[in-house]
Structure formats: structure tokens, C-alpha cells
Amino acid sequence: xxxxxxxxxxxxxxxxxxxxxxxxxxxxxxxxxxxxxxxxxxxxxxxxxxxxxxxxxxxxxxxxxxxxxxxxxxxxxxxxxxxxxxxxxxxxxxxxxxxxxxxxxxxxxxxxxxxxxxxxxxxxxxxxxxxxxxxxxxxxxxxxxxxxxxxxxxxxxxxxxxxxxxxxxxxxxxxxxxxxxxxxxxxxxxxxxxxxxxxxxxxxxxxxxxxxxxxxxxxxxxxxxxxxxxxxxxxxxxxxxxxxxxxxxxxxxxxxxxxxxxxxxxxxxxxxxxxxxxxxxxxxxxxxxxxxxxxxxxxxxxxxxxxxxxxxxxxxxxxxxxxxxxxxx
Numbered sequence: 587x588x589x590x591x592x593x594x595x596x597x598x599x600x601x602x603x604x605x606x607x608x609x610x611x612x613x614x615x616x617x618x619x620x621x622x623x624x625x626x627x628x629x630x631x632x633x634x635x636x637x638x639x640x641x642x643x644x645x646x647x648x649x650x651x652x653x654x655x656x657x658x659x660x661x662x663x664x665x666x667x668x669x670x671x672x673x674x675x676x677x678x679x680x681x682x683x684x685x686x687x688x689x690x691x692x693x694x695x696x697x698x699x700x701x702x703x704x705x706x707x708x709x710x711x712x713x714x715x716x717x718x719x720x721x722x723x724x725x726x727x728x729x730x731x732x733x734x735x736x737x738x739x740x741x742x743x744x745x746x747x748x749x750x751x752x753x754x755x756x757x758x759x760x761x762x763x764x765x766x767x768x769x770x771x772x773x774x775x776x777x778x779x780x781x782x783x784x785x786x787x788x789x790x791x792x793x794x795x796x797x798x799x800x801x802x803x804x805x806x807x808x809x810x811x812x813x814x815x816x817x818x819x820x821x822x823x824x825x826x827x828x829x830x831x832x833x834x835x836x837x838x839x840x841x842x843x844x845x846x847x848x849x850x851x852x853x854x855x856x857x858x859x860x861x862x863x864x865x866x867x868x869x870x871x872x873x874x875x876x877x878x879x880x881x882x883x884x885x886x887x888x889x890x891x892x893x894x895x896x897x898x899x900x901x902x903x904x905x906x907x908x909x910x911x912x913x914x915x
Contacts, residue, residue, distance in 0.1 A: 588637065590614040590654050592697075594645050594688065595661035597624030599767045600702070600760075600804065604659055605629055607808050609638060616651065619662065620644040622676065623669050626909045628767050633909070641914045645684035646676075649691050657815060658699040660688050663736070665704070667856070668773030674732040681736025682743075689747040689755075698754035700815045701744050703822060705761045705863055706734045715830075715864035718759070718822045728858040741822060748820050756814050761826025761865045765804030765885065766892035775799065776886075779837055780893050783844040793855030795834025800864045802827035803885035806878040813874040826865035827878040843886055 591608050595601035596617025601624070608615050609632060617629060617640045632638040643649065645662050663680045664670040670677040685701060692699040708716045709724035724734045741757055748755040768774070770781040782789050802825070810825035831839075837850050870876045 587654070588612060588614045589656040590616065591657040591659065592616045592618060592651060592655060592691075593659045593661065594618045594684070595624065595663065595702075596640065597621060597626050597628050598661065598665075599628070599765075599769070600665075600763065600807070601659075601661045602628035602767055603765070603804050603808050604661065604811065605632055605638065607812060609635060611812075613637070613657075615639075616641065618643050618645065618649075622673065623664050623666075623769075623772075625769070630909070639914060645687055646679045647687070649687045651691060651695070655691070655695040655697045658688055658692050658697050659811070659815070660685060660699060660701045663702070664733070666769075666772040666774045667730070668771070670733040671729060677732045678736050681740045685740045685743055689744060689753060692755075693747065693751050693753050698756065698815065699744075700756040700758060700811065701740055703737045703741050703757055703759045704733075705759055705824070705826065705865065706730070707738050707741065707759060708860075709734055710858055710860045711862060714862045715828065715866040716824065717866040718824055718869055725858050729856070730858045745820070755820055756817070757820070757822040758811055758814055759822050759824045759865075760807065761802055761824065761863065762799050763802045763804055763807045763826070765889055768889070770893060770896070775833060775836065776801065776840075776889070777893070779840040780844065780890060783840055783846040783848065784893060786846070786848065788848045788851045789837045789840065791833055791837050791850055791852050792859065793833075794852065795837065795850070796832055797855070797859065797861045798830045798832050798863060799836065800827050800830045801836075801882055801885070802878055803880035803882075803888075806880050810870060810874065810876045813876050814870075817874060819873050823870055823873065824865040824867055825870055825876070826867065827882075828865055828867055829878075829882060830864040831882075839882075839886065843890055
């Protein structure tokens with residue numbers, strides 16, 4: 587029998603790519619999303635496939651799945667500053683109640699569960715690059731605390747279910763990831779820069795632009811997730827690209843990529859915005875034989891071509907198509 591996997595956050599950027607990967611690997615895939623930030627257009631191409639089904643459901647409410655269930659990938663969560671500052675309570679609840687519900691489901695079904703944590707558990711790090719053994723520097727009552735602490739709690743309850751109930755759990759700490767299906771207006775640095783370039787606007791850099799990020803192409807991340815799910819390691823694992831770049835240099839790369847003649851403008855740095863972000867992937871290399879393959883120039887070109895292909899009128903119509911016949915509740 588084919589293995590059956592539940593992927594939460596399935597209509598989102600990462601979730602939709604994971605649905606693609608596991609369908610291609612021969613799994614029966616159940617996608618689940620409450621569509622607060624997800625977009626059914628991302629998985630429209632899967633609706634007609636016999637091995638894919640979609641459930642419109644909020645995982646902070648009780649999650650029931652009939653029949654066999656072998657794996658769970660928990661990727662339901664707002665993941666951009668615009669989203670989690672706009673819906674802070676929902677962000678906390680999906681990290682707490684949602685994770686609790688899915689761990690309970692994994693326990694009941696004897697399924698292995700991989701939860702999506704984030705480099706944000708390190709906060710504004712005082713250790714660089716960040717290793718899995720670093721505990722972080724997080725402001726729990728700052729504007730980013732709703733996301734950071736939701737993910738830290740998520741890791742804690744996941745490990746508790748592993749040690750106390752013997753549930754097979756995996757924890758991935760995801761660093762900045764980019765690629766097709768990101769939302770232009772989600773507030774993250776790459777789509778923000780490309781969106782401004784496409785609209786003919788100046789690129790906005792916060793602070794002096796000396797803060798750093800490390801960008802991983804989505805296909806590399808998905809490969810890391812796939813390998814981690816099938817590993818025997820229960821502790822957190824960093825998955826990201828260690829190629830570090832300043833935000834100012836990154837804005838210059840985007841201007842060169844797009845051929846835009848706009849300038850870079852500077853605005854005050856938001857509260858608790860991390861000054862440095864770079865994964866130490868020593869563990870992923872040793873444990874999973876994984877490291878990123880797609881260099882930033884290649885990945886950015888693919889991503890830019892995707893964003894250029896989005897005509898706003900067509901996008902509006904697609905988002906309002908009637909998908910009701912494919913949705914289960």
C-alpha cells in the first residue's frame with residue numbers, strides 16, 4: 587500500500603512544494619489548510635490527481651483523519667512579519683493548540699511527525715553562525731515574540747511527546763527560504779524587493795543594511811525536509827544555505843537582476859529585527875548528507891521569472907475561481 591501523509595499549511599509557499607514532492611515520490615497526500623494565508627492556486631494543479639485530497643480545516647481545532655496515516659508534516663503557521671503582526675493570536679494558537687492536536691493525532695495513529703520550526707527561535711542571536719545547541723536571544727513580549735515563542739513552545743511540546751509518549755518526532759529549523767509561490771506582499775525581504783522593482787519603486791532597506799541573511803532555494807529546503815523525515819534523529823536540525831549576505835548587498839543584487847534603475851532608500855530598523863542570520867549546517871551534512879545545491883544567482887533568476895509571469899488581472903481571477911468541488915471539510 588502507498589504511504590499516506592498529512593501536510594498542514596498545504597496551500598502555502600512551502601506546504602505546496604511539499605505536496606508536489608510527496609506526490610512525485612508516490613505517496614497519498616492529504617493537504618490541510620484554513621487558508622488564512624494560503625492560496626488554493628498553489629495546489630490547483632493537484633486537485634485532479636487520485637492520490638491528492640484537500641481539507642479546509644483549522645488545525646487549532648480537533649483534527650480527525652480516518653484510516654491509515656504514516657506521516658505528518660506540520661507546516662501550518664503564518665511565517666512573515668506582516669502576517670504574524672496582523673494575526674498574533676492565531677499565530678500563537680497554531681504553534682500551541684495546532685501542534686498539540688497534531689502530536690495527539692500522531693500518537694493515536696502511530697505516525698511519524700515532522701514539525702516546522704524556524705531560525706527565529708534564535709531571536710537576535712549573540713552566537714554566529716547559529717548552531718542547534720544555541721538557545722537563542724528572544725524578547726518574549728516584543729512584536730516578534732508571538733512567532734518566536736510559538737515556535738519555541740512548538741519545539742518543547744514536540745520533544746515532550748517524543749520523550750514521554752514515545753512519538754516519532756522530527757524538528758526542522760528553517761532559515762530564510764525563497765522561490766516560486768511566495769506572496770509578493772508577504773513582507774519578507776526577497777518578495778518585498780522584487781515587488782518594489784517590478785512596480786518601479788525604490789527598494790526599502792531597514793536600518794543601514796548591514797544586517798545579514800542567508801537565503802536557501804525552496805527545492806534545496808524540500809530535499810532537506812524529505813531526508814530529515816526519513817532519518818532517525820529526533821533533535822532539531824538546521825536546514826538553510828550558509829551563504830551569508832548583507833541586506834544592502836542583497837538589494838543591489840535584486841536591482842542588477844531586474845535591471846531596475848531605482849535607488850535604495852533607508853528606513854529605521856524594526857524592533858528586535860535580527861542583526862545576523864546564518865545557519866551552521868554541520869549536523870545536516872553529517873546526519874543527512876545534505877547541503878544546498880542551488881546557488882543564489884540561479885535561484886533568484888527562477889524566482890524573478892515566476893514573479894514576472896504574474897499578471898495582476900489574471901492572478902485576481904485565479905484567486906476567485908470556484909474550487910468548492912475539490913474541498914473537503
